[in-house]
Amino acid sequence: MRRINVLQAIRYLIDGGTDDQFNEINVGDRLRNTDIVSEDIQIINIRVWKQLTRSEIQSLQLTNHIDDNSTLKNGLFAAYAEYMQQRKYIKIHTIKLYQYIWYTLLNNNREFYAQIKLHIDDVVIIKEEEESYAIIRAIFMHKYNDRLIYAFIWIDWLKNIERTDALLGCPIYERQGESDTRWYHIYPISILNDIPKVHFVHACCSSCSEDSHDNNNIQYFKNNFFYKIV
DSSP states (O other): OHHHHHHHHHHHHHTTOOOTTOSEEEETTEEEESOEEOSSTTEEEEEEEEEOOHHHHHHTTOOSBGGGOHHHHHHHHHHHHHHHOOOSOOOOOBOEEEEEEEEEEEOTTSOEEEEEEEETTOEEEEESSSEEEEEEEEEEEEEOTTSOEEEEEEEEEEEEEEEEOTTTOOEEEEEOOTTOOSSOSEEEGGGOOSOOOOOEEEOOOTTOOSSOOOTTOOEEEEOTTOOOOO
């Protein structure tokens, strides 16, 4: 019986369960933080996986210090101000970046609604005034002045340029550049309030390779034929 209980406990942890004795769970190569919070009470059980190495951060043209990037610095301050009503000087200037994040989303009755799992380069749906799309460029954690750790996404918006590819029949979108500051790039994860159910593909050209896309080509096709069972 004791052996069965141990096996059940291991399976529980692997499936995403937590143990209040620990602030972190280390299962194999997984490192999941369990002390991350959201300003939205409908988001709980926030987990992250695979912290980016220094070389990975450099290859993705990111940074883990907010003073190194004005888009990150200004966007993070705006996110705290707009979504958390926090407008104080940010004391801690470093962030931690990860490849994956997943969390539990509750409905308005505080009952289970969905398990959200996100990865760098995923395309997500953002519903505010209207339904919009964005690519996740980075997933990161930041410890605010209150010593709580909040989860954020760094996104590039996808703009519908009102054109359709003649061969595929798919609408064409263009990815927001970092210098385009008409829309912020940094948001708390609470802006993502539904399961991603959309698919985009890069409009590859001769300068793209099998392993990587040409980032100078900012066009993407929205795959209207994609269907995801949820």
